[in-house]
Amino acid sequence: MREEEPVTIITVAKRAGVSKTTASDALRGSGRVSAETRATVMRVAEDLGYVPNGSARHLRRASTGTIGLHVPEVLTRSSYYMSFVFGVVERAAVNDYDVTLITSGERRARTPRVDGLVLGDPLVGDPVVERLMSARLPTVTCERFPGGRGADGVVLSPHADMVGRLLDHLRDSGARRPALIVAGDESDWAAELHQGYRRWCRANGVPTATRTVPFDAPADQVRAAARELLDARPAPDALVCGPAGAATEVLPVVRAAGREAGRDLLLASCVDTPGMALADPPITSIDLRPREAGAACAELLFDLLNGTAQPGTERVHPIELRPRASTTG
Amino acid sequence: MREEEPVTIITVAKRAGVSKTTASDALRGSGRVSAETRATVMRVAEDLGYVPNGSARHLRRASTGTIGLHVPEVLTRSSYYMSFVFGVVERAAVNDYDVTLITSGERRARTPRVDGLVLGDPLVGDPVVERLMSARLPTVTCERFPGGRGADGVVLSPHADMVGRLLDHLRDSGARRPALIVAGDESDWAAELHQGYRRWCRANGVPTATRTVPFDAPADQVRAAARELLDARPAPDALVCGPAGAATEVLPVVRAAGREAGRDLLLASCVDTPGMALADPPITSIDLRPREAGAACAELLFDLLNGTAQPGTERVHPIELRPRASTTG
DNA sequence: GGCGCGAGCCGGAACGTTCCGGCAACTCAG
DNA sequence: CTGAGTTGCCGGAACGTTCCGGCTCGCGCC
Numbered sequence: 001m002r003e004e005e006p007v008t009i010i011t012v013a014k015r016a017g018v019s020k021t022t023a024s025d026a027l028r029g030s031g032r033v034s035a036e037t038r039a040t041v042m043r044v045a046e047d048l049g050y051v052p053n054g055s056a057r058h059l060r061r062a063s064t065g066t067i068g069l070h071v072p073e074v075l076t077r078s079s080y081y082m083s084f085v086f087g088v089v090e091r092a093a094v095n096d097y098d099v100t101l102i103t104s105g106e107r108r109a110r111t112p113r114v115d116g117l118v119l120g121d122p123l124v125g126d127p128v129v130e131r132l133m134s135a136r137l138p139t140v141t142c143e144r145f146p147g148g149r150g151a152d153g154v155v156l157s158p159h160a161d162m163v164g165r166l167l168d169h170l171r172d173s174g175a176r177r178p179a180l181i182v183a184g185d186e187s188d189w190a191a192e193l194h195q196g197y198r199r200w201c202r203a204n205g206v207p208t209a210t211r212t213v214p215f216d217a218p219a220d221q222v223r224a225a226a227r228e229l230l231d232a233r234p235a236p237d238a239l240v241c242g243p244a245g246a247a248t249e250v251l252p253v254v255r256a257a258g259r260e261a262g263r264d265l266l267l268a269s270c271v272d273t274p275g276m277a278l279a280d281p282p283i284t285s286i287d288l289r290p291r292e293a294g295a296a297c298a299e300l301l302f303d304l305l306n307g308t309a310q311p312g313t314e315r316v317h318p319i320e321l322r323p324r325a326s327t328t329g
Numbered sequence: 330m331r332e333e334e335p336v337t338i339i340t341v342a343k344r345a346g347v348s349k350t351t352a353s354d355a356l357r358g359s360g361r362v363s364a365e366t367r368a369t370v371m372r373v374a375e376d377l378g379y380v381p382n383g384s385a386r387h388l389r390r391a392s393t394g395t396i397g398l399h400v401p402e403v404l405t406r407s408s409y410y411m412s413f414v415f416g417v418v419e420r421a422a423v424n425d426y427d428v429t430l431i432t433s434g435e436r437r438a439r440t441p442r443v444d445g446l447v448l449g450d451p452l453v454g455d456p457v458v459e460r461l462m463s464a465r466l467p468t469v470t471c472e473r474f475p476g477g478r479g480a481d482g483v484v485l486s487p488h489a490d491m492v493g494r495l496l497d498h499l500r501d502s503g504a505r506r507p508a509l510i511v512a513g514d515e516s517d518w519a520a521e522l523h524q525g526y527r528r529w530c531r532a533n534g535v536p537t538a539t540r541t542v543p544f545d546a547p548a549d550q551v552r553a554a555a556r557e558l559l560d561a562r563p564a565p566d567a568l569v570c571g572p573a574g575a576a577t578e579v580l581p582v583v584r585a586a587g588r589e590a591g592r593d594l595l596l597a598s599c600v601d602t603p604g605m606a607l608a609d610p611p612i613t614s615i616d617l618r619p620r621e622a623g624a625a626c627a628e629l630l631f632d633l634l635n636g637t638a639q640p641g642t643e644r645v646h647p648i649e650l651r652p653r654a655s656t657t658g
Numbered sequence: 659g660g661c662g663c664g665a666g667c668c669g670g671a672a673c674g675t676t677c678c679g680g681c682a683a684c685t686c687a688g
Numbered sequence: 689c690t691g692a693g694t695t696g697c698c699g700g701a702a703c704g705t706t707c708c709g710g711c712t713c714g715c716g717c718c
Contacts, residue, residue, distance in 0.1 A: 005521075
């Protein structure tokens with residue numbers, strides 16, 4: 001009903017009986033303002049429902065108010081990246097930042113107008129990633145960038161250690177010959193999985209049995225890899241699947257091979273997806289907590305942007321093992 | 330290496346030998362500018378890689394450069410909304426707009442600073458939706474808002490008709506007694522499914538058999554509903570699952586009931602999700618094309634914002650049937 | 659009493675864009 | 689030849705914020 005007049009910092013200042021400069025200082029906690037004045041301004045701003053105009057702020061600060069986000073284009077099985085993206089967006093929103101998705105199909109050679117970049121699982125050899133990494137912009141990667149020099153910030157998870165814990169768990173459930181399906185070393189994550197597996201096998205005196213599939217892991221190649229591993233003699237008694245969603249696709253192969261998941265073949269996934277808990281039997285997985293990972297990346301980027309964090313910072317993002325019936329039979 | 334000086338419209342104007350006003354007019358196609366001058370300015374801008382400063386533009390235009398987006402908080406099975414959101418974000422980006430996700434946990438009672446709203450599947454009774462709908466803001470909903478007056482724009486799909494086509498398909502595959510699991514009428518989509526089913530049954534002289542589950546369709550309730558339907562006498566020979574992801578959860582129930590999906594029980598999903606094609610057997614689904622739906626919503630909102638579309642506009646978003654082994658056995 | 663100093667506050671400019679009003683130069687009817 | 693209308697272009701103000709520099713007190717010190 002009532003005509004809506006936008007409430008700017010001047011409205012607040014007038015109402016509080018101070019100048020716009022003082023109001024601004026009071027609200028942002030900068031400058032020299034008495035505690036009393038600050039309290040007054042804050043209260044008035046609250047009363048009026050004042051929300052700073054992001055455009056004006058960013059214009060003044062010569063920042064764009066936007067961060068760029070790139071994730072590998074994995075068509076199916078993308079629930080991990082979906083959650084990751086949401087985590088970034090959510091965290092960016094609390095800093096009044098917006099997120100621009102950078103797709104591989106970007107026709108402009110120019111880097112987009114952004115204050116910084118978040119790169120989820122940068123793959124060595126990805127032309128978009130290479131270009132973005134060489135741009136002079138604050139950059140945070142989720143997992144290390146295997147090629148060349150690193151980013152200004154890295155959020156990483158102890159994948160190798162967690163694979164070790166997963167293999168311990170399989171051993172405790174009776175497995176003696178675990179096999180691994182994993183992506184190539186162009187992603188740091190897959191390389192870590194691979195390394196963790198080899199290390200554990202060496203430490204436990206177990207021969208390795210792995211098959212490599214592409215990072216985007218098409219269903220047929222995953223199934224073929226599983227078949228090969230299951231047909232080998234001596235046959236494995238446990239199967240660890242690296243790529244997201246691969247484990248559920250392997251289930252029919254297991255059945256076709258006359259094995260039963262959770263009974264005479266333990267099955268685990270290195271990426272928890274909605275399908276894992278719903279599979280029959282539910283599949284033990286490593287929960288990478290993608291949403292929190294995305295948020296952590298955004299947070300680190302903002303810390304870098306405002307100087308709270310130093311370039312070269314690495315932060316650890318904890319992940320969790322979710323034991324389910326496929327390994328606890 | 331070279332010091333980067335930001336290229337503004339003044340840079341372009343100077344280089345083209347015109348004033349900033351003329352440069353602005355030429356680039357935006359407004360005002361009175363000779364074709365020759367316009368071409369020159371365009372070329373110079375291209376050469377310099379000029380990108381308009383969004384903050385300045387929005388500040389001047391008194392727009393926020395942001396649209397708000399709300400989708401129901403469906404914790405699992407969210408791949409539909411994930412894609413939907415991406416569609417909105419992608420389409421918004423080409424209009425230099427950003428997207429703010431509005432979560433139900435919004436602590437501020439005030440409506441956020443946005444130029445417009447996109448509401449995906451507004452549920453009647455959702456307090457956030459009710460609040461947003463009553464705000465004086467251009468609003469587009471995906472599917473109609475069952476309660477109260479409609480939004481300024483609606484993007485809708487012919488769900489009822491498509492259910493009819495799906496049932497035709499089941500009948501052609503031999504089904505005589507199709508049953509339905511569907512969400513309640515608080516969402517327009519579920520109501521349409523329900524209505525399409527009843528209409529088809531009436532037209533084909535078939536008795537109806539339905540079970541209602543909550544919109545967020547927890548797995549156990551979906552399974553219970555499926556069990557009830559399968560246990561009924563005479564038993565259905567086809568099962569249509571409304572809620573996203575429900576069909577895959579029903580599979581174990583079907584097996585446990587001694588039926589075989591695709592053989593003596595046809596199974597179909599009203600929402601195609603990544604899991605449907607990967608299930609065993611692959612499940613016939615209705616592809617709602619969520620990404621395109623999101624893009625369509627954003628597009629309609631922008632058309633409303635700049636006057637290209639009139640308030641009250643409804644646009645149809647086409648959907649597609651994906652027949653798979655679960656009904657073509 | 660004069661002076662320096664810091665605390666508290668403020669005016670004005672700037673960020674890059676859009677848009678209103680205006681100013682020349684040209685066209686053309688009368 | 690004159691005056692009105694049109695075309696092409698331009699200067700300046702405004703959007704809401706931040707921040708630089710400066711102002712005015714009051715206080716304490718010599």
